[in-house]
Amino acid sequence: MEKVRWGVLSTAAIGVNKVIPAMQRAQHCEIVAIASRDKSRAESAAHKLGIARALGSYEELLADPRIEAVYNPLPNHLHVPWSIRALEAGKHVLCEKPIALTSTEAQTLVEAAHRHPSLNVVEAFMYPHHPQWQRALSIVKRGGIGTLRSIQSFFSYFNDDATNIRNQADIGGGGVMDIGCYPISLSRLFFGREPRRVSGWREFDPRFQTDRLASAILDFETGTSTFTCSTQLVPYQRVNLLGTAGRVEIEIPFNAPPDRPTRIWHQTGNQAGGPIEEITFPICNQYGLQGDAFSLAVRNGTPALPKIEDAVANMRVIEAVFESHRRGQFVDLIPA
Numbered sequence: 001m002e003k004v005r006w007g008v009l010s011t012a013a014i015g016v017n018k019v020i021p022a023m024q025r026a027q028h029c030e031i032v033a034i035a036s037r038d039k040s041r042a043e044s045a046a047h048k049l050g051i052a053r054a055l056g057s058y059e060e061l062l063a064d065p066r067i068e069a070v071y072n073p074l075p076n077h078l079h080v081p082w083s084i085r086a087l088e089a090g091k092h093v094l095c096e097k098p099i100a101l102t103s104t105e106a107q108t109l110v111e112a113a114h115r116h117p118s119l120n121v122v123e124a125f126m127y128p129h130h131p132q133w134q135r136a137l138s139i140v141k142r143g144g145i146g147t148l149r150s151i152q153s154f155f156s157y158f159n160d161d162a163t164n165i166r167n168q169a170d171i172g173g174g175g176v177m178d179i180g181c182y183p184i185s186l187s188r189l190f191f192g193r194e195p196r197r198v199s200g201w202r203e204f205d206p207r208f209q210t211d212r213l214a215s216a217i218l219d220f221e222t223g224t225s226t227f228t229c230s231t232q233l234v235p236y237q238r239v240n241l242l243g244t245a246g247r248v249e250i251e252i253p254f255n256a257p258p259d260r261p262t263r264i265w266h267q268t269g270n271q272a273g274g275p276i277e278e279i280t281f282p283i284c285n286q287y288g289l290q291g292d293a294f295s296l297a298v299r300n301g302t303p304a305l306p307k308i309e310d311a312v313a314n315m316r317v318i319e320a321v322f323e324s325h326r327r328g329q330f331v332d333l334i335p336a
Helices: 013-025 039-049 058-062 076-088 103-115 131-141 175-191 286-300 308-327
Strands: 004-009 029-035 053-055 069-072 092-095 121-123 148-158 197-204 211-219 224-230 232-243 246-250 262-268 276-281
Touching: 004 013, 004 058, 004 286, 013 029, 013 039, 013 069, 013 286, 029 039, 029 058, 029 286, 039 053, 058 076, 069 076, 069 286, 076 092, 076 103, 092 286, 103 121, 103 308, 121 308, 131 175, 131 232, 131 246, 131 262, 131 276, 148 175, 175 197, 175 211, 175 224, 175 232, 175 308, 197 308, 211 232, 211 308
Parallel strands: 004 029, 004 069, 029 053, 069 092, 092 121, 148 224
Antiparallel strands: 148 232, 197 211, 211 224, 232 246, 246 262, 262 276
């Protein structure tokens, strides 16, 4: 099958350091161009990565008829406008998370996608493509932990660089937007529904006015999901899925390493000391798997998943976390 020809909007670090190299090694992706508003930066990235074309504007990339799909790792406030422009230029779009600054803004991307039904647009959550998450979901769905009642997630890193976009409040920086979106996404995936209500708390950096520590409770009626995320703590991540007859623990749930195997643990039974199976997964790159899945959808003319409406739903939960902090109480998403 002919590889899908991709163009990249910007020389963002996540693209240059993680996503592009993974897609270049993937089976169905070909990165043919990269663009920056500073052409010298595009040329430097293209030289480093072996990309044939370096362009000095995003408009020039979108005008190239050879490019079939666009990867958009621009800062959060530019996700929706440039994704819409890519759709209007006839390109499929894989856009980094979070998809937008608000659910209202995200909805404008949904409406644009509906105007171009032959094109795919997807929020770039890479974690579900990793085999460790596919196995965990399979275990839960077949009743391997009984009834899922609780999800506990933790995700942190340390970044106090004032120039980093994650520390710039006016363009969508902060911990919940950057990494809190992951526990929200996986909780909705595993419970298979939207939370009925949300409680959130945030603590802000006095310099940046971005949340550097946040915790939330998502009430799914049949169970809860709790998470803490931080942009100024020791780097750590872990997820536990707990049920009435077992649990699944994912050791490195989000930034699964591309250079060594990963592990999850499946404990069965509801008594202390129940048997624990360690499940090891061979080396793979979740960004490459994501790129291949999207490219196959493009080439086969099938919908890429999840649908863009899922990104709006995730954004609504993020907003509920913010609103709950402001009110100091639970915020309803679904009427009781």
